[in-house]
Amino acid sequence: MIIQLKLGTANNDYGEGLMMVQVSLTNLQKGERGKVSAIDAGKHATKRLYEIGFNTSAHVTVIKNDAGPVVVSINGNKVALGRGLAHKVMLAKE
Amino acid sequence: MKTKRIALVGNPNSGKTTLFNAITGSNQHVGNWPGVTVEKKEGSFTYKGASYDVVDLPGIYSLGAFSEDEIVSMEYILSDDADVIINVIDASNIERNLYLTTQLLEMGKNVVIALNMVDEAERRQITFDLDAMAKGLLCPVVPTVASRSNGTELIIKEAIGAMGKRTRRENPLTYSENVAHHLGHMEELLTGKGLPYPPRWAAIKVIEGDSHVIARLEASTDDEEVKRGIKEFHRFHSSDNFELEIVDSRYAFAHRIAEQTVKRPQVEVVTLTDKIDKILINKYLGIPIFALIMLAVFQLTFAIGEDLLGGYAATLVDGFGLWLERLLSWANAPQFLISFMIDGVINGVGAVVEFVPLITVMYLLLSFLEDSGYMARAAYVWDNLMRRFGMQGKAFISMIIGFGCTVPAIMSARTMDNKKDRMVTMLVAPFMSCGAKLPIYSVFIAAFFPSHGGLVLFSLYAFGIILGLLMGKLFNKTLFKGESSYFIMELPPYRIPSAKSVVRNMWLNVSDFIKRAGTIIFVVVTVMWLLAVLPKAAIPYSQASYLGRLGTLLIPVFRHAGFGTWQESVALFAGIPAKEAVVGTLGMLYAGQYMEEGAMLVTAVQQHFTALTALAYMVMVLLYTPCIATLSTVGKETKSLRWPMAMALYTFVIGWVAAVMVFQIGSLLGFA
Incomplete structure (x- = not known):
């Protein structure tokens, strides 16, 4: 498994010190939680993700991540994201 | 004075159409997946003597729209046509739903909030402070359970009350x-x-x-x-x-x-939905379970709709035919009238009507699936496989809708915000066998595969899906290159479908089927009947009739597929206006031809076909040119004449090639 690590400078929104480890949503296992930090997808997809709750610092819990789209719980709502797209959602692991 | 208007706005699958039906007494199609409503629907109601219009809009997540259905909603909201907006919010999903609300408030819209499905939120132990919510959002908040018409009175009252106070509101948001x-x-x-x-x-x-x-x-x-x-x-x-x-x-x-x-409860309540999903969207079981569900649908359709109830409908139609025949001869009606009423109407249109129980059962089962929440899961489990064929999971929802009728299947492609995805979905939709084709299969199954009805049907539908996937791949490699768009699908909670909405959805389809039998099928069969009994010099229903001559011209086209006589070819063409007319025309022609023997449609089919040619014929029916309604919908959706024409042609070729292959390979293998 490739773990994509990105070093981002945390700004005051996150308030978690100077460095933050970002992982892609596809790298989170079932049951793991993260906080949305960046979305690196196309314009449409990014906007759609914002709209359905993947805004900055939204909490995401992975429900299923094996084959097929990744299923997450966000605000108590179940959403499936295709793997390609899920890969572009970066989170700060919690 | 202009009638006051209320618009229903909200996220997909928040229950707008359910509320719309409850308020206006309409019977619009509802279902438990995001994207059921793809166009603007209008209705009205009367309250305290005054009449009000209600506009139901496709669901949107925000006021930035990409796909056709969302653009409809956004344009409508921007047009400022409504006097008040009822913002329907899914109570279990407040934060995301409020995102749209904040945008409506940003616009200064006159908003009343229906906090819908509060019963479900209660089950998840979510509680609300409604007064604080109303204060915070600067608008009335009414808890509702639209499916049981709870709170609808109050929401209407609040909406009407808000109409008077039409002032620009302060935007409550603060920006960076x-x-x-x-x-x-x-x-x-x-x-x-x-x-x-x-x-x-x-x-x-x-x-x-x-x-x-x-x-x-x-x-x-x-x-x-x-x-x-x-x-x-x-x-x-x-x-x-x-x-x-x-x-x-x-x-x-x-x-x-x-x-x-x-x-919200500290620990999220583990719902039944979570438990069911462990199995239904399991990585190994997902697709096999889908196949099992479909197989069960077809087996039940046949067991109940045909074996159990089919006989009654047939007896009813036949009994009515006998009575009518006696009545007409007693009244000394002219021979042509008797021939028209008995051969044309009873054996033609009646042959279609006999299948009402069959399609009723199928539509009941499909409505049950639509209402249960399974549709979104089907999209989920198919996404991976669909991608290999240049499509995406969302297209699979359109495909399942196509099992009921191709027209809404094509319209449902509006929810795709990528033109390529949308076009490919529309182009393969006709391969999903629709309800109107069911009577045709049913006749051939009764004639040749009576004990394997469900299985034959399942195989045909599966073949349609496979061909749809292959054609999707082909389109993806040629006309519509590039990767399929991202997949985002909400997985709504499973719900036990309410009897009311299942029956309503079923009835929408069945009443349409009956209406078509009395209109377009009647017209087609009448035209066919006239062509079959004219000119006067020819023996009616013979090869010398106009229809016989036309059919004879077509025989060479279908010879390689094994359809030997002119009736079969003519019936296929009669099926282009509407698929049920294939059965209607065959019924009429065979009844005319075998009048003396008093033969039933099924026995006549047994004389004209073999098991192999019957199979080839069913494959042809499955794949060939879709009905006029479908073609005109494609025309409207693509705003072109070329696409429907291309579709009519290419599906015909595919159907013909497949039927010929079935017949030729089957013959080589020694089947007959």
């Missing part, structure tokens, strides 16, 4: 310093320019970079200063992400309201 600074300037630039939107809101949209609204602003004014101002703003700030900052302020607002007014 940076954004606020630019907002001020932009608002100044846009003020007093006679733009179609309030300047403050337009400024937000410009800074957010909403291309749709910007295009409309630019189109609505000749003011060079405005145009230049907008252009320059985006040039200078191309690297800033104001959009995200604005989105975050909206969520901050929604989050604050939710925090103050909604209490």
Whole structure:
């Protein structure tokens, strides 16, 4: 498994010190939680993700991540994201 | 005075259409997946002697729209046509739903909130402080359970009450310093320019970079200063992400309201949905379970609709035919009238009507699936496989809708915001066998495969899916290159379908089937009957009739598929206006031909076909040119004449090739 690590400078929104480890949503296992930090997808997809709750610092819990789209719980709502797209959602692991 | 209007606005699958049906007494199609409603629907109701119009809109997540269905909603909201908006919110999902609400408030819209499906939220132990919510959002909040018409009176009352207080509201949002600074300037630039939107809101949209609204602003004014101002703003700030900052302020607002007014349990209640999903969307079991569900649907359709109830319908139609025949001879009716009523109407149209129980059962089962929440799961489990064929999971929902009728299947492709995905979905939709083809299969199954009805049906539908996938791949490699769009699908909670909505959805389809039997099928069969009994010199229903001559011309076309006589070819063409007419025409022609023997349609089919040619014929029916309604829908959706024509042609060729292959390979293998 490739773990994509990105070093981002945390700004005051996150308030978690100077460095933050970002992982892609596809790298989170079932049951793991993260906080949305960046979305690196196309314009449409990014906007759609914002709209359905993947805004900055939204909490995401992975429900299923094996084959097929990744299923997450966000605000108590179940959403499936295709793997390609899920890969572009970066989170700060919690 | 113009009738006052109420518009229903909300996220997909929040229950707008259910509320619409409850308020107006309409019977619009509802289902438990996001994207059921793809067009604007209108209805009305009377309250205290006054009449009000209600507009039901497709679901949207925000006021920035991409796909056709969302654009309909957005345009409508922007048009300012409604006197009040009922914002329907899924109570279990407040924060995300409030995101749209904040945008309506940003616009200064006159909003009343229906906090819908509060019963489900209660089961998940979510509680609300309604007064605080109303105060925070500056608008009335009414808890509702639209499926049981709970709270509908009150929401109507609040909506009507709000109509009087039509004033621009204060925008309750606070933006980041940076954004606020630019907002001020932009608002100044846009003020007093006679733009179609309030300047403050337009400024937000410009800074957010909403291309749709910007295009409309630019189109609505000749003011060079405005145009230049907008252009320059985006040039200078191309690297800033104001959009995200604005989105975050909206969520901050929604989050604050939710925090103050909604209490969720510390530990999320593990719902039945979670348990069911462990199995239904399991990586190994997902697709096999889908196949099992479909197999069960077809087995039940046959066992109940045909074996159990089919006989009654047939007896009824036959009994009515006998009675009518006696009545007509008693009244000394002219021979041509008797022939028309008995051969044409009873054996033609009646042959179609006999299948009402069959399609009733199938539509009941499909409605049950639609209402259960399974559709979104089917899209989920198929996404991976669909991608290998250049499509995506969402297209699979359209495909399942196609099992009922191809027209809504094609319209449902509107929810795709990528043109390529949408076109491919529309182009393969006809291969999903629809309800109108069921009577045709049913006749051939009764004639040749009576004990394997469900299985034959399942195989045909499966073959349709496989061919749809292959054609999708082909289109993806040629006309519509490129990767399929991203997949985002909400997985709504499973619900035990309400009897009311299942029956309503079923009835929508069945009544349409009956209506078609009395209209288009009747017309087609009548025309066919006239052509079969004319000219006067020819023996009626013989090869010498006009229809016989036409059919004879077509025989060479279908010879390689094994359809030997003219009746079969003619019936296929009769099926182009509407598929049921294949059965209607065969029924009419065979009844005319075998009048003396008093043969039933099934026995006649046994004489004209073998098991192999019957199979080839069913494959042809499955794949060939879709009905006129489908073609005209494709024309409307693509705004072209070329696509429906191309579709009519290419499906015919595919159907013909497949039927010929079935017959030729089957013959080689020694089947007959």
